[in-house]
Amino acid sequence: MTQLRKAMLEELQRRNLSPITTRIYLRAVEEFARYYQKSPDRLGLEHVRHYQAHLFIDRKLSAIAVAQQLSALRFFFLHTLKRPWMVEDLVRPKQPFRLPEVLSTEEVERLIQGATSPLHRVWLVILYATGMRREELVRLKVSDIDSGRMLIHIRQGKGRKDRNVMLSPRLLEEMRDYWRWVQPKPRTWLFPSKAPHQKRDVPMQAKSVFDAVQQAAKQAGLEKHVHPHTLRHSFATHLLESGADLRTIQLLLGHADLKSTSRYLHLSERHLKAAASPLDSLKLTAALKPKNSQ
Numbered sequence: 001m002t003q004l005r006k007a008m009l010e011e012l013q014r015r016n017l018s019p020i021t022t023r024i025y026l027r028a029v030e031e032f033a034r035y036y037q038k039s040p041d042r043l044g045l046e047h048v049r050h051y052q053a054h055l056f057i058d059r060k061l062s063a064i065a066v067a068q069q070l071s072a073l074r075f076f077f078l079h080t081l082k083r084p085w086m087v088e089d090l091v092r093p094k095q096p097f098r099l100p101e102v103l104s105t106e107e108v109e110r111l112i113q114g115a116t117s118p119l120h121r122v123w124l125v126i127l128y129a130t131g132m133r134r135e136e137l138v139r140l141k142v143s144d145i146d147s148g149r150m151l152i153h154i155r156q157g158k159g160r161k162d163r164n165v166m167l168s169p170r171l172l173e174e175m176r177d178y179w180r181w182v183q184p185k186p187r188t189w190l191f192p193s194k195a196p197h198q199k200r201d202v203p204m205q206a207k208s209v210f211d212a213v214q215q216a217a218k219q220a221g222l223e224k225h226v227h228p229h230t231l232r233h234s235f236a237t238h239l240l241e242s243g244a245d246l247r248t249i250q251l252l253l254g255h256a257d258l259k260s261t262s263r264y265l266h267l268s269e270r271h272l273k274a275a276a277s278p279l280d281s282l283k284l285t286a287a288l289k290p291k292n293s294q
Helices: 003-012 019-036 043-057 063-080 105-113 118-130 134-138 169-183 206-220 228-241 245-253 258-266 269-275
Strands: 151-154 161-164
Touching: 003 019, 003 063, 003 228, 019 043, 019 228, 043 151, 063 206, 105 118, 105 206, 118 134, 118 161, 118 169, 118 206, 134 151, 134 206, 134 228, 206 228, 228 245, 228 258, 245 258
Parallel strands: none
Antiparallel strands: 151 161
């Protein structure tokens, strides 16, 4: 590890940023330096401007991905190099508002039935039953399952926040099935890594969950673009349609801002159908038929 990378890592850790953010920021600066074939401390804002164009034009990254890269470089310049970062010199890419993909209950059933192994099935069931993120799933500990209170404790989720989610009777049954057949029995992590070279008790990789969802979607013949977060979106939307209030859903999802949760109003069929179209209140005569109509 170079001294520069070590210095940035220390700054990230000093601010208690999550392991995921730390990994993304370090990789972003590494790719920036590799593009110019120079140490990043020898580059400036002019290089960042050209690099931003490269990310859009050549790599064809989305506005969200480019904004993430710029956040990493901003952190590097401000906190690692202690250099100024002039906001007006860099245009922050405008991020389009897109509604997330949501599965119907029938599609969720097909997805779970399409799981290619019992282990993959329990991952899919947990994601849909709780709305947790895949990074939260892989870091579940055996001690986090509270069957007495019918809760699952999520420790240090996004934003370094703890929260509880529901443990439904059906989910508890699925997890007990998992516990009966899994060997050896997990000690610390509920889903420990099975890598052959892995001798320590560590959690599995989040990418394994992503791959499991993709495989199940293919097996189920779903045409939608399905990933682990799709189950989180579906969980929230289906809760809203069943009558749960936004504040409850916000707490279950771990959203810091209710605005993040309110987007599910755009996806809820119950809320969309509850509003009558103003067209229905107009007193219109029947449309005239075209003269050539039979």
